[in-house]
Each structure stands twice: as C-alpha cells, then as structure tokens.
Amino acid sequence: MQDNQRADSLINRAFQALLVHRQTTYLVVDRQNHLLHICGDCLSLIATQTELTIGKDIVHLLPTSLRLPVKTSLQQAKKHGDAKHSGQVTRTDSHAYSVTIEACLHPANQTTEEFLTILIEREPGDGPFVTETTELIEVNKRLRAEILDRQQAEQQLAQKAEALAHSNADLEEFAYVVSHDLQEPLRAMTAFSQLLSQRYGQHLDTSAKRYIKHIVDGGTRMKAMIDGILELSRINSTQWNNTLTDLEQALKIALENLKLIRLETHATVTHNALPGLYIDKNHIVQLLQNLISNAIKFRGSAPPHIHITAEPQARGWLFSVHDNGIGIPQDQQNRIFKLFQRLHNQQEQKGYGIGLAICKKIVEHYQGEIWLKSSPGEGSTFYFTLLIDAYQDET
Amino acid sequence: MDVTILLVEDSPTDAAILSAAFDDVGCHGPIQIAHTGDEALTFLKQFDNSIQAYPQLILLDLNLPGKTGHEVLEEIKRNVIWQTIPTIVLSSSATPNDIAKSYRLHANAYITKPTNFSDYQQIAQKIQDFWLKTVQLPQNL
Structure with a gap:
C-alpha cells in the first residue's frame, strides 16, 4: 500500500x-x-x-x-x-x-x-515559454536593481540640493558681511581723503592733490565692485516674480533708464516685434539694459546703432542684440561673461566687468544660454535664449 | 547742555565722517555718540526723570556689536516717550530686507551711507533742513 x-x-x-x-x-x-x-x-x-x-x-x-x-x-x-x-x-x-x-x-x-x-x-x-519566464524574471531583477539605483540617485540629488541651499545661504550671509564690513574702511579711505583735500587743500601741492584723487578714485571703483558682487549674489536670493511681461514694454523701461547716455552718444535702438513672456520684469529689463548699455559703451567712431530681434524656437525664444561697435576679438569672447573681466583699461572705458556676469545669471535662471558673434571693427551680436513659452492669450 | 542728535554708531570713522559733515553744513548742535545699542538706551533712560530735553533726532546704524540696530529700533519704538523721537536708520546696507524691516519697526526714514564725503555733506544738509528746521516736533521733546 x-x-x-x-x-x-x-x-x-x-x-x-x-x-x-x-x-x-x-x-x-x-x-x-x-x-x-x-x-x-x-x-x-x-x-x-x-x-x-x-x-x-x-x-x-x-x-x-x-x-x-x-x-x-x-x-x-x-x-x-x-x-x-x-x-x-x-x-x-x-x-x-x-x-x-x-x-x-x-x-x-x-x-x-x-x-x-x-x-x-x-x-x-x-518560442519556449519556460525560457521566457526565466527571461522575465531576469528583466524583473534588472528593473528592481535599476529602481534601487534611481532611488539612491534621487537621495543623493536631494542631499546635493540641500548642500546647495546651504551654500547659497552662506553666500547671502557673505554678501551681507561684505556689504557692511568692507564698506566701512572703504568709506574711511574715501571720505577722509576728500575731507583732507577740502579742509587742507591750501596747504597741499599739486602732486599731493593728485595722490588724493587716486585714493578717491580707487575707493569709488572698489565701491562699485562691492556693489556688483552684492547685486550678483542678490540675483540668487531675491524672489523671482514671473508675471506676464510685454518685452517691448520692458525694452522701453530699459531705454528710459539709459536715456542720458543714449542722448549723449546719439544712439539709436531699433527692434523687431518682441513677445510677451512669463518672466520677472525687473530682471528682463536689467538684461536688456546691460546689453544695450554695453553696446553703447563699446561704440566705434560712428553713432551707435543697436538692433534687437526675437524669434521663437522649438523650446523657448532666441534673442539677439546687434551693434555697430568696436567688436571683440575671438580669443577674448569667452572671458567677458566672467566677473570683473574687463577687456579695456579704465582710461579707455568705464566699467567694472559686472554687467555681463549679471546677464549670464539672469539667462541661466531661465535655463538659457548667452554667447556672442563678433570680430574687431565689425560690431558684435549678443545672442541669448530663454526657455519660456510665449504667453498664450487665455481670455 | 541739550543734545540735538543721538548718533548710534560703533565705527569711530563713520561717526567722525558724519560729525564732520554736520559741522560743515553749519549744524553745531551737540551730537552724542553711542557705540552700542545698550549705550544708546542707557543714554535715553537718563532723560526719563530729568528736566533735560530728549535728543531731537536719533541716527541709528544697523550693524552694531551686541544688540542689532533693528533690536534697538524696536525698543525705542515700544517706549511711549522715545517713540516720538524721529529715528533715522543710517546703514551701509541697501538690502531690501533691511530696509523693509526698518520701516516695519517704524523707522522714520532709511538712508544708505554714501562713500563720498560730498554725499555725506548733502545728507547732513538735508537732515538739518528737514528734521531740525522744517518739521514740528512734539512738545515733550
């Protein structure tokens, strides 16, 4: 049995x-x-x-x-x-x-x-059914491993984001300290040199007065650079208020802010139709203003003429700012977006190498890029992209 | 002797620049300098039981050792008598947060410290013209 x-x-x-x-x-x-x-x-x-x-x-x-x-x-x-x-x-x-x-x-x-x-x-x-089952198990295993990998990557990313937020906060703190503590000795230098020349001017000879002027000029430049650092660091920390902004309106504001230098240099600024975008108005005004002001600053012998265009891309928009200025040699074009990089000495051109660094920050905030095409004597064209959709009329 | 201006400023340099600027524009009323927030508050307290008049104007730096300028401002504006003294924040910082917070704490004005002495002179002139000559201040001062 x-x-x-x-x-x-x-x-x-x-x-x-x-x-x-x-x-x-x-x-x-x-x-x-x-x-x-x-x-x-x-x-x-x-x-x-x-x-x-x-x-x-x-x-x-x-x-x-x-x-x-x-x-x-x-x-x-x-x-x-x-x-x-x-x-x-x-x-x-x-x-x-x-x-x-x-x-x-x-x-x-x-x-x-x-x-x-x-x-x-x-x-x-x-097809062998059994083999397929084993294959499926294999694929499942691989998928599980991949999911685990991704989870780990996500975790690492979150940690990095946290570290970045930390370092941003540190940077803000740093900017604040710079704004207060560096400016105090700077004021001492500048103001007392001026006080010296005002009150004791009659006892000083020409070279003494010239030395004082150098101190004051140096102080003024340093002040502008500190302000530039602050402005640059504030771009990250300030609230970006994206609202529907008519870029033609933004351009008008930028041109109004540059009225004095435009009239002085007989500059003309023309443009094609510009779109309305969901963007921070102040920053787009600053972006346009910095590029136009640079174009005017680095003008040739003819009165500056600047032309601005905008065209939609598959994603976002491509803008160009063309000028008839002195142009920039190829080998120096990469440098100019870095902080404090100046291509001309102070006697030739006023500027502290901050404007384009700020432009780059603003463009990068909108996942865009900024670059230029230029050769000496033939003007420059600055291009930048902004990855924002054009405003669709919802009403 | 009556004190016209109480200047709360820890930097002797900044204090000297401002004093010189006021001097230049012909404002010879005495300026009392307090180097910390506590020093400023102690200084104000001594008027509480005295026949001496309070300072007509307080100029307050934000970046102070110990109590911050904002904390000092808060204490001034919480005191029923001190709060009537016009208090002007005078700071190196042009940070929007610092400015907004100062006005939220009822600062009467906010001025960013300039770099050039001539700008200091201008500020001293304007403060004198407006706060010491134009405006009517309450009687208890």
Missing part, C-alpha cells in the same frame, strides 16, 4: 514534469463538460483557484479565445471518440501564441465512469 502511494506520487511528479516540459495543460471533464480534475495547468489557462473551479463548466473557465475550439473539440469527441483543433491564447502581456487542443472520450469501465480529457499544448516554434 505504501509502495503504491510512493509510486503514485512518483508518477504524479513525473507527469507534472512532462506537462511543464511540453508546455501543456491537461484537464479531465465529465459528459456535461464539468471540470473533474486539473492534472496540470502549465499554461495558466484557468485563472481562478482550483478548489473553486472543480465542478464548473470548463468552457467558461477558459480564456475567451479558447472557448469555442474547446467546446467544439468536446462535442466532436463525444460523438467520434476524439477531436483535434487549434486556438490562440493571449498572454497578460498581450503576446499571443498558438495551441493545439485534443479532446478524447474515455468510456466507463469497472473502476471509473465515462470521462473526457482535454490536452491543450503550446505549438512548437512559438
């Missing part, structure tokens, strides 16, 4: 292995198509739990695509003893494969009543 049981379970396991290997599902039903036994559902065709499905009509337990061929096979097998059909099974990942269905009638004998078997076998050449 025990030997029999052992043999039964051995045969059972071997049968299961065969079904798996052949990618086959083997079902036993009665004459009313009621499921009696599932010998192996190696194609996962019966979706619900085994204990719930025993006794139910097999046709309704199968995927829709198999119902008709299985039903027909069973009908024919009941008449002729056996029948063979083919069908399609659609996997959950919407991949389909072909199967052959064989139904067979087993008449009653001394030990068993009449029953039918249904063999549903995956057709060869449709």
Whole structure:
C-alpha cells in the first residue's frame, strides 16, 4: 500500500514534469463538460483557484479565445471518440501564441465512469515559454536593481540640493558681511581723503592733490565692485516674480533708464516685434539694459546703432542684440561673461566687468544660454535664449 | 547742555565722517555718540526723570556689536516717550530686507551711507533742513 502511494506520487511528479516540459495543460471533464480534475495547468489557462473551479463548466473557465475550439473539440469527441483543433491564447502581456487542443472520450469501465480529457499544448516554434519566464524574471531583477539605483540617485540629488541651499545661504550671509564690513574702511579711505583735500587743500601741492584723487578714485571703483558682487549674489536670493511681461514694454523701461547716455552718444535702438513672456520684469529689463548699455559703451567712431530681434524656437525664444561697435576679438569672447573681466583699461572705458556676469545669471535662471558673434571693427551680436513659452492669450 | 542728535554708531570713522559733515553744513548742535545699542538706551533712560530735553533726532546704524540696530529700533519704538523721537536708520546696507524691516519697526526714514564725503555733506544738509528746521516736533521733546 505504501509502495503504491510512493509510486503514485512518483508518477504524479513525473507527469507534472512532462506537462511543464511540453508546455501543456491537461484537464479531465465529465459528459456535461464539468471540470473533474486539473492534472496540470502549465499554461495558466484557468485563472481562478482550483478548489473553486472543480465542478464548473470548463468552457467558461477558459480564456475567451479558447472557448469555442474547446467546446467544439468536446462535442466532436463525444460523438467520434476524439477531436483535434487549434486556438490562440493571449498572454497578460498581450503576446499571443498558438495551441493545439485534443479532446478524447474515455468510456466507463469497472473502476471509473465515462470521462473526457482535454490536452491543450503550446505549438512548437512559438518560442519556449519556460525560457521566457526565466527571461522575465531576469528583466524583473534588472528593473528592481535599476529602481534601487534611481532611488539612491534621487537621495543623493536631494542631499546635493540641500548642500546647495546651504551654500547659497552662506553666500547671502557673505554678501551681507561684505556689504557692511568692507564698506566701512572703504568709506574711511574715501571720505577722509576728500575731507583732507577740502579742509587742507591750501596747504597741499599739486602732486599731493593728485595722490588724493587716486585714493578717491580707487575707493569709488572698489565701491562699485562691492556693489556688483552684492547685486550678483542678490540675483540668487531675491524672489523671482514671473508675471506676464510685454518685452517691448520692458525694452522701453530699459531705454528710459539709459536715456542720458543714449542722448549723449546719439544712439539709436531699433527692434523687431518682441513677445510677451512669463518672466520677472525687473530682471528682463536689467538684461536688456546691460546689453544695450554695453553696446553703447563699446561704440566705434560712428553713432551707435543697436538692433534687437526675437524669434521663437522649438523650446523657448532666441534673442539677439546687434551693434555697430568696436567688436571683440575671438580669443577674448569667452572671458567677458566672467566677473570683473574687463577687456579695456579704465582710461579707455568705464566699467567694472559686472554687467555681463549679471546677464549670464539672469539667462541661466531661465535655463538659457548667452554667447556672442563678433570680430574687431565689425560690431558684435549678443545672442541669448530663454526657455519660456510665449504667453498664450487665455481670455 | 541739550543734545540735538543721538548718533548710534560703533565705527569711530563713520561717526567722525558724519560729525564732520554736520559741522560743515553749519549744524553745531551737540551730537552724542553711542557705540552700542545698550549705550544708546542707557543714554535715553537718563532723560526719563530729568528736566533735560530728549535728543531731537536719533541716527541709528544697523550693524552694531551686541544688540542689532533693528533690536534697538524696536525698543525705542515700544517706549511711549522715545517713540516720538524721529529715528533715522543710517546703514551701509541697501538690502531690501533691511530696509523693509526698518520701516516695519517704524523707522522714520532709511538712508544708505554714501562713500563720498560730498554725499555725506548733502545728507547732513538735508537732515538739518528737514528734521531740525522744517518739521514740528512734539512738545515733550
């Protein structure tokens, strides 16, 4: 008896292995198509739990695509003893494969009543199902590893963002200290030199007065540089208030701010149609103003003429500011966006090398870029991009 | 002797520049200098039980050792008598936050310290013309 049981379970396991290997599902039903036994559902065709499905009509337990061929096979097998059909099974990942269905009638004998078997076998050449499962497991593993990697990367990114916020706060603190503490000794230098020349001027000779002028000039330059550092650091810390801004309006404000120097130099500024953008008004005014003021500052012998254009890109806008000024040699063009980089000595041109550094910061705030095309004697064209959509009229 | 201006300023240089500027524009009323916020408050307290008049004007630096200028301003503007003395913030900082906070604490004006002496003279002139000559101040001062 025990030997029999052992043999039964051995045969059972071997049968299961065969079904798996052949990618086959083997079902036993009665004459009313009621499921009696599932010998192996190696194609996962019966979706619900085994204990719930025993006794139910097999046709309704199968995927829709198999119902008709299985039903027909069973009908024919009941008449002729056996029948063979083919069908399609659609996997959950919407991949389909072909199967052959064989139904067979087993008449009653001394030990068993009449029953039918249904063999549903995956057709060869449709790819090994088992291998695909292993592949799927592999892919899953890789995906999990990737998710883990991404989570770690995100965490690192969050840490970096925090560190950056910290360093920004440090920078603001630094700017504040600079604004207070560096300016005090600077004021002492400048103001007392001036006081000296005012009150004791009659006792000083020309060179003494010239020395005092150098001290005062140096102090004034240093003050402008400190103000520049502050302005640059404040760009990061100030609130950016993006509102619908008509860039033609912004240009008007910039030109108004530059009225004096424009009139002095007989500068003309023309432009093509400019868009309305969701942008911080003050910063776009400053951007245009700095570029125009540079174009005027570095003018040639002819009165400065500046032309501004804007054209939409696939993403954002491309702007250009063209002038007829002295131009900039190729090898110096990269330097000019850096802080305090000046291409001319102080006698030639006023400027502290801050304006373009500020322009770069503003453009970068809008994920844009700034660059120029220029050669000496032929003027310069500054280009910048702003990755902002043009305002769509919502009303 | 009545003090006209209380200048709260820790930097002797800045104090000297401002004094010289006031001197130049012909404002010879005595200027009392306090080097810290506490010194300024102690100075104001001594008028509370005295027949001496309070200073007519307080010029207050923000960047002070110990109590900050903003804290001193807050204490001045919380005191029912001191709050009537015009208090002008005079600071190196042109930081929007510093300016806004000063006015929120009821500063009467905010002036950014210039670099050139001539600008100092101008400021001294304007302060004298407006705060010491034009405006009417309450009687208790």
